[in-house]
Amino acid sequence: MTGFAEFWAARDIWRDPLLASVLAGALLGFLGIYVVLRRTVFVSAALTQLSTLGLIVALLVEERMGVEVEHAGVQLGVAILFSVAGALALGTLESGRRLPTEAGVGIGYVVAGALVVLGANRLIHAAHDLNAMVFGNAVAVPFSDVLVLLAVTLLCGLVHTVFQKEIVFASFDRETAEAMGMRARLWDGVLFATVGLAIPVSARALGALPVFAFLTIPASAALLVSGRLRPAFAVATGLGVVAAAGGYALSWMWQLPTGPTMVALAAVFVVPGAALRLFHRT
């Protein structure tokens, strides 16, 4: 049997993880356009750390204090809480007179990362899950997680469809939006709340590394080839889907780790745009 035939024969096993990967790829690819254009790439890196930290805190609370948080929904809720709070705090940071925004984001990233390692070090039973959390392991995703991801994708899609013009205006030129009487902080909050919501839900299925990658690589590839915003959203969403599904299939057929394979495939999509830019420059 060929690699693809074997892959197809096992479709009952990979159907749910693949669905989860595709949904996460689409959602993160779309949101990535805002993340890249607003120059908040490292905010998303910090949020993936914060989301993982939320999971570890939930596990630690269970192990050390005996509080029952074993239910997956509770763990996810804590991760979402950490991520959305972090998104609202880090995403709307403003440069001060003494420190640039990046300093605050960098501090958030390294402190969250250090706490993840420290927290994992103190975990007794659930330590083996950490590798999958950080590097991704979409091999087994329960159907309930697919449903949660679908609900979050639909919610974010609805919010970004209905309020796109407000979110784009506040993101592109916040000062003018405020001067014209719009509640720019509110629209910033809406944007980063959706980013903060998407990250832990996606990270639960794919792991932190692919989540960070899908928030940056498809959007970067799309912005290199597209000169307009709407097509860029569509291309980034499509590339997220293709990188997630293709990476999943390749990892299955070639017996590779799932998350890194998705990331590597996504990176390939940057090449045509980069080559195009290089060609235009010369």
Add this chain to the structure above:
Amino acid sequence: MKPLVSLAGASIGYGRRPLLSGVELAVAAGDFLAIVGPNGGGKTTLLRTLLGILPPVAGLREQPAPLRVGYVPQRDHVDALWPLAAGDVVLMGRVRLAGPGRTLAPADHEKARAALARVGLAGLEHRAFRTLSGGQRQRTLIARALASDPELLALDEPTSGMDPAAELAAMDLLRELHRAGGLAIVMVSHRLETVANYAATLAFVDQAQGLWRVGPLSEMLTPRALSALYGRDVAVREEGGRRFVYPTMNGGGRP
């Protein structure tokens, strides 16, 4: 006339640190106010406070009724990374009027096209904003402000980076809009000569000296007042119906 917006006993600044105190300023329909002063003097801070972007550190900002504001930020403030067409940028001027969640109507697109034509950029609505020249970008931002049907047009260094012909055209456009009636204009500029031929009221701002003065152009545009503001001798000359303002070689100015 009842002011559209005013500051009373206001201290302006960031956070809790006042840059300048004792600001009394009222802008009414039909005013043409220019805010001038040295670099770092607090001109932009004053404009942002007047528009409600920044809260006053102390004192009051009053706006008796909802106000349609068209705003032109400093050109460098707008991020050219975004893949937007000039028409997309101008349409943002209609976003607040359309209301949250509502789709922009064909009439909004027509307004945006008309605003682009008004600033001399007809036919460029599909051009990428980032590929426009500096002066064209600035005019696009002015068009966005006009597309919002403003009662108050606020501009922060609107002619910076423009060549002299484009600067004159932009200022002539502002005068034309002002004369058409009712529109209040507040502009920040570090180019005294630009505003000296257009504004009716002048405000001097310099937080380093704690200086705040506002009054009719005829009272404010004097060598004595300008020399005190800039810390060196400044001459004012009128020729062919135009005012020329320039520093002299004498130095002097502020005691």
